[in-house]
Amino acid sequence: MTEKTQPPAYGPHSASADLPTQYTPADVEGKLYERWVERGYFTADAKSEKEPYAIVIPPPNVTGSLHLGHAFEHTLIDALTRRKRMQGFETLWQPGMDHAGIATQNVVERELAKEGKSRHDLGREAFVERVWQWKAESGGQISGQMRRLGDGVDWARERFTMDDGLSRAVQTIFKRLFDDGLIYRAERIINWCPRCLTAISDIEVEYQEDDGELVSIRYGEGEDTLVVATTRAETMLGDTAVAVHPDDERYAHLVGRTVRLPLTDRSIPVVADEHVDPAFGTGAVKVTPAHDPNDFEIGRRHGLPQLTIMDEHAIITAHGPFLGLDRLEARSAVVAALRAEGRIVDEKRPYRHSVGHCSRCKTTIEPRLSMQWWVRVAPLAKAAGDAVRDGRVTIHPKEMSSRYFEWVDNLHDWCISRQLWWGHRIPVWYGPAGETVCVGPDEEPPSGAGWHQETDVLDTWFSSGLWPFSTLGWPERTDSLAKFYPNSVLVTGYDILFFWVARMMMFGLYAMDGVPPFHTIALHGMVRDQFGKKMSKSFGNAVNPLDWMDTYGSDAVRFTLARGANPGVDVPIGEDWVQASRNFANKIWNATRFALLNGATVEGDLPSPEEMSATDRWILSRLNSVVAEVDAYYDDYQFAKLSDALFHFAWDEVFDWYVELSKTTFAAGGRPAEVSRRVLGEVLDVTLRLLHPVTPFVTDELWTTLTSGESVVVAAWPEDSGFRDPAAEREIGTVRQVVTEVRRFRADQGLQPGQRVPAALDLTGAPALAAHEEAIRSLLRLQPAEEGFTATATLPVAGATVALDLSGAIDFEAERKRLTKDLAAAEKELAQTTAKLGNEAFLAKAPDHVVDKIRARRATAEADITRIQAQLAKLP
Structure with missing residues (x-):
């Protein structure tokens, strides 16, 4: 065993007096945790000569509270760091919280709504002050809950993604990426949430199967007719073309010509594009470049106009009878108008299809053409993939690597701007003559007439992607950064492999000269209820740990x-x-x-x-x-x-x-x-x-x-x-076998655990047991065999023979009746289950889990019959 400081001598009974007769966690846990913190057990020393072991906490949202998923993840991280601390490492478990841009702004806006106000009533500066006030008063309750759980974090190092140091890191890396041409501004199709009124990234869109309507619409007249199908009929108001495959002979005569767009006074061209699948539907698709990402690309290839027909609230802005309608109201109205014109060829209702929803508020996402800021991810994603492929970073379990590669190898440019007020404001200034200036943390922004800062803030995942090194003082070359970067391991759920892990890999490799942010990525699963169902308040199975x-x-x-x-x-x-x-x-x-x-x-x-x-x-x-x-x-x-x-x-x-x-x-x-x-x-x-x-x-x-x-x-x-000592292990294994078998026999005979019975032990076939006879008798409640002893049952076990006199301990006739009754019940169960499993009609209709349950019942009945028959055979 390991060496340790020897305690002072004490008598046999003195220490036990310090322990209450029962363990009451509430009397122990709080005082112990405060003692650990006061003694500095969790404090990491950047100047220590010990080998470092560092883990960051996946920063919980400042709006959150400790849920079972947090408790699960924190338990694993805490176990790793506690073990490494005991092994002599200089351990750092870095705590902190994320400012959670959309979620936090929504919370504060709801509070304002109770007062009959909106953020616009306060103005940007006052609203941000109000958010900071909320954070100070109500945010971060999770810190106290972490203490309850026993998290061994270094509280002196607690960080917040909006604090001064981390904000400096955000501005620094934005400036570097901008100067390197890896951040740019462009008009593209983005995922827009009409409720949160902001763009969100691809990975913040949750897809689910919704009931909709698939409507087939006839465009054009006479021979110049095509039929297109859509689940979003209202977007036809923004169509600027119909696309067909170049090799589709059905429409070859129409390519290059125009067809009339129903409900409008416009004619739109028919274009040939290889993106179109001629085998899907009619082989013709409507093209709405400003409201669909695939259509946007078709539009770019063919120089099509990009008509925006909805505002930020998803209200129709196209002039005509649908002006001012919500998109869902417009959908029904457009279909009704098309039906009145005889343009509806087919309708499928309900039509189940995958629909994107905002992960924050669950509102249906609206693809929308918008001017936004983007990260050019190709070189960053390649570096993130290479770091795992060449072994600098290990993903555990290894089968999760394929998910990681599937993501980073196919990553699209990342939309990082958000139309919010709470968050890191993009450090870009626009001038009166169209100038664009990116400002670093030590630079003065341009001033004077006509200059103004970008109003958008950065995606929350932008700042949390810097977490492994920004929390250690980067961009300064601090002692902590030198000691604890890269982190030893990242412990996180596979569900944020794309949200967070890939971001940290890209930014860490970029900012830290090719050194990845951690050596190992240890992925865990999600906590579910005992039936394997996802925990959710709506399901009624959520648990407050x-x-x-x-x-x-x-x-x-x-x-x-x-x-x-x-x-x-x-x-x-x-x-x-x-x-x-x-x-x-x-x-x-x-x-x-x-x-x-x-x-x-x-x-x-x-x-x-x-x-x-x-x-x-x-x-x-x-x-x-x-x-x-x-x-x-x-x-x-x-x-x-x-x-x-x-x-x-x-x-x-x-x-x-x-x-x-x-x-x-x-x-x-x-x-x-x-x-x-x-x-x-x-x-x-x-x-x-x-x-x-x-x-x-x-x-x-x-x-x-x-x-x-x-x-x-x-x-x-x-x-x-x-x-x-294999010999000792075999010897005690034999003792355990004897005790276990005799205990089983006693239970089968209906003896009470504490009931003593006379017994004779013959250990000649197992001489090693002789040293354990007293212990065996004590464990089995066996009295020594006295004169006149008569064995009514004999058990040969592991070379030994245990003879018992049960004559005074069991009413054999009553036991025989009980066992006979149990045997009859088991035989009836066997007959019933066998009959069901022999019924072909039943097997053809019954679900697999029902059949499996009956098979299990039959197996249990068979085992019960064998056991009871053996017990009956042992009765004298």
């Missing part, structure tokens, strides 16, 4: 989340699982308390193996195997497996077997008891340190009581000493 923490303790919530965390896979979680983790925390508490009451100690060196019993050697051998196993799982980000390994080792092997097997040793006293007390102290010491990163509170309370050490937070991480 604080409620579970109040009821079961933070350790129970953390352990449950970690135990479900397989890399890149969604995590189902239910309250009963949190309850089971609370039981585990209680088990740890009670077992440690028992050990202290029986004199378990960490004082002095471990006795030599020669002094130890096979039971002692077995548990130490298993302990070292578990240390190695847990280390391997941590290095592979296998949180579920490491948590499961610790759970089964602690509960099954330490508490249920080693402690129980040692009771007879403790009772006998002498040197063997002293040895076992020291071994038990060692096992608990190491087990608590192994458990600490995932369950920090209960382990610190127990470890400091057990060892009198300062805190397990800064204790040494256990190391595998290399000690293994």
Whole structure:
């Protein structure tokens, strides 16, 4: 085991007096966390000579509160940093929050609406002041909730994407990108939210299947007729062409000619473009360059006019009978007018199709031609892809790499301007003669008549893309930047691989001279309910993790989340699982308390193996195997497996077997008891340190009581000493087999767990068990066989024979009746399920999950019959 400061000597019962008889998380967690922070355990020293280990928090929105997804992600990050801290690294878990442009502006605008005001009533400067005021009063409640969870972040370094340092970083990188020709202004089709009144990026659009109407419309007259289909009939008011494929012979005679656009006094050309799929629909498509991204490209290729027919609120601006209508009202009105003219060829209603919605407010997105600011991503995205391909950055699990490449290899230029007031205002000034000047953080903006700054702000993901280095003081070359960049690992959900991870990769490589922002990207899944369904308030299955923490303790919530965390896979979680983790925390508490009451100690060196019993050697051998196993799982980000390994080792092997097997040793006293007390102290010491990163509170309370050490937070991480004893493991394995088989037999016979019965043990076939006879009898409640003993049941197990006299313990006739009744029920169940599975008509109609359930019932019935028949055969 690892070296550690030895505590002062104490008597067998003194430490246990410090532990209450029951574990109450509320009495422990708050005071422990404040102690950890006050002692500076989480403070990172940029001048330390220790090897650095740095992780950034995925910055939660300032508008947010701790949801189960946060709790899940924070648990994983905290476990990694706590382990590395114990391993002697200089750890930094960087905290902070994102200003969340659209979301925060919406919150404050709703508050203003309650007062009967809008942001325009206040003006830009006063509105921004109002947002800062809201942030100071109401924003950032998540920080207090992070403390509840036990997040070991360096609070002294907490950052906000709108603070002065990060704003300087934003202005610096904008200026560099602009000067390098990687930021430009252009009129393009963007995703426009008529509710938020701003452009949003492609990755902020959520697509869902909606019911719509597919309308086929006849354009032109006589032989000059084409039929086009659309789900957005109102956009025909902005059509400037009809496109067909160059090789489509059906329309060859029309290419280069014009057709009349219904409901208007315009004629529009028929153009040939390879973008058109001649096999889809009629093979002719309407072209609306100002309101569709594909049509925009067709329009550019053919020099078509770009007619904008809606304003920013999606209200029709085209002159005519539809002027002033909302787009949905206009859609119905346009279809009605076309029907009246006899232009409707076909209508499909309802028509299910994929429709983009604003991820913030769920309003249907409107493609809109707009002058915006863009990042030219091609060289940045190539660098981000190359960093993973050449091994500088590893994505874990590796199968997620394909998603990453699919994104960065096909990335379109990024629209970074937002028509908001809250955010980083774009540092560009326009002059009276059409000048455009980009201003860096140390430069004075131009002034004088006619000069004004760009009114748009930057996409929130622009500033959060700088997070791994802006939080460390960039663009200044600070000690923190030199020490902690690049970060060791990024832990985040696969759902923001495109939103955030790709942005950080592009900006980090660009700003930091080709050095990526992290060595490893460890992706996790989404938290779902116990049935695998997405958690949502609208579904009624959303969970406030604080409620579970109040009821079961933070350790129970953390352990449950970690135990479900397989890399890149969604995590189902239910309250009963949190309850089971609370039981585990209680088990740890009670077992440690028992050990202290029986004199378990960490004082002095471990006795030599020669002094130890096979039971002692077995548990130490298993302990070292578990240390190695847990280390391997941590290095592979296998949180579920490491948590499961610790759970089964602690509960099954330490508490249920080693402690129980040692009771007879403790009772006998002498040197063997002293040895076992020291071994038990060692096992608990190491087990608590192994458990600490995932369950920090209960382990610190127990470890400091057990060892009198300062805190397990800064204790040494256990190391595998290399000690293994396969012979002891086999010997104790045989003991466990005997005890387990006899316990099963007792249960089958209806004996109560504490009921004592006379028994004779013949261990000639398993001589190694002789040393454990007293423990075996104690665990199995077996009395010695006295004169006149008559065996009514004999069990051969692992080379030993256990003979029991059950004559005075069981009413055999009543037991036979009970088992016979159970057998009849099992046989009836088998007959019914077999009949159903033999019914071809049933199998043809029943869903797969129903058939599988019946198959499972039949298998259970078969197993029950075998078990009951065996029990009946054993009755005398």
